[in-house]
Amino acid sequence: xxxxxxxxxxxxxxxxxxxxxxxxxxxxxxxxxxxxxxxxxxxxxxxxxxxxxxxxxxxxxxxxxxxxxxxxxxxxxxxxxxxxxxxxxxxxxxxxxxxxxxxxxxxxxxxxxxxxxxxxxxxxxxxxxxxxxxxxxxxxxxxxxxxxxxxxxxxxxxxxxxxxxxxxxxxxxxxxxxxxxxxxxxxxxxxxxxxxxxxxxxxxxxxxxxxxxxxxxxxxxxxxxxxxxxxxxxxxxxxxxxxxxxxxxxxxxxxxxxxxx
Numbered sequence: 001x002x003x004x005x006x007x008x009x010x011x012x013x014x015x016x017x018x019x020x021x022x023x024x025x026x027x028x029x030x031x032x033x034x035x036x037x038x039x040x041x042x043x044x045x046x047x048x049x050x051x052x053x054x055x056x057x058x059x060x061x062x063x064x065x066x067x068x069x070x071x072x073x074x075x076x077x078x079x080x081x082x083x084x085x086x087x088x089x090x091x092x093x094x095x096x097x098x099x100x101x102x103x104x105x106x107x108x109x110x111x112x113x114x115x116x117x118x119x120x121x122x123x124x125x126x127x128x129x130x131x132x133x134x135x136x137x138x139x140x141x142x143x144x145x146x147x148x149x150x151x152x153x154x155x156x157x158x159x160x161x162x163x164x165x166x167x168x169x170x171x172x173x174x175x176x177x178x179x180x181x182x183x184x185x186x187x188x189x190x191x192x193x194x195x196x197x198x199x200x201x202x203x204x205x206x207x208x209x210x211x212x213x214x215x216x217x218x219x220x221x222x223x224x225x226x227x228x229x230x231x232x233x234x235x236x237x238x239x240x241x242x243x244x245x246x247x248x249x250x251x252x253x254x255x256x257x258x259x260x261x
Contacts, residue, residue: 035066043072059085059097060106067107068096086219093119093130095219101154102129119218123156131185133178135215138198142166142208149174153217169202177201185216191224205230 028037033051040050047053051063058075065072068089075083085097092099092109099106099118109117119130136151145166151174152159158178160171180197181189194212198204212224 034063039066045072056084058083060100064096064100064106082219086221088219090118092117093128094217098134098217098219102156127182130216130218131182132217133181133214134217135213136178136181137211137213139211140202140204140208141210142204142206145206151178167202173201181214185220189222191222194222194224195226195228199228199230204228 029035030037031048031050035045035051040046043055045053045055045062051066052061054061055072056075060068060070062072064070065084068084070084070089071077075085077084086095088095090107090109094102094104094106096106099111104111104118109119111118112121119128121129123129123132132153133151134153137149139148140146143166147162147164147167147169149163149169150159150161158175160174162169162171162174177198180201181194184193184197194214195210198210198212207227207229209227210224212222214222214224
């Protein structure tokens, strides 16, 4: 009888030990906001709407920061010089902040489709979301002429603001420039290429000062501030002709006729 009791006790102890090993930490979320209470306590987050708050004001709410394992009290969790909202944590081709604006989930690469990454989803114009321009600001001054434009793509809608003096720009021209910039993103876009596209599309023919801020949906950013000198093609042609004429004169042999004696 004692032998059976000993065996039974040993079995019970083994089962008990196994249960302890297999047991997983409990997910405790008393306020049922989708964030583990332990995480809220770690970062001292309090309040009824903790999940919806953006504690560090970086464009990502606390729930998203929790899902992405970020620090909700720091704008740049990994201190790499890129704000958390501009990072592409799920590597789908769209920055975290932009995904929120588009109604996507920055913590999964397949928010809308199980087969197509979010960045490869296309807008109604056929352009991939990852290649679209998110924000564009341009300021140009040329003598007494100047213009300022702001373009922003938010929640699927484009907003354009345009102020100008001495220029004749319209929203259609701005949209055309945005299309140019979106087509050029695959060509390892440089600052010079951006300026060329702007100069060509807006027909800038005089020397001008320009400031540009450009951001794509994938998080790529450009900041440009320059004075650009524009050569007049007609003047250049005239100079070339003059140079050619001078060269012809230099090459000619001078013949002097001397009367015979």
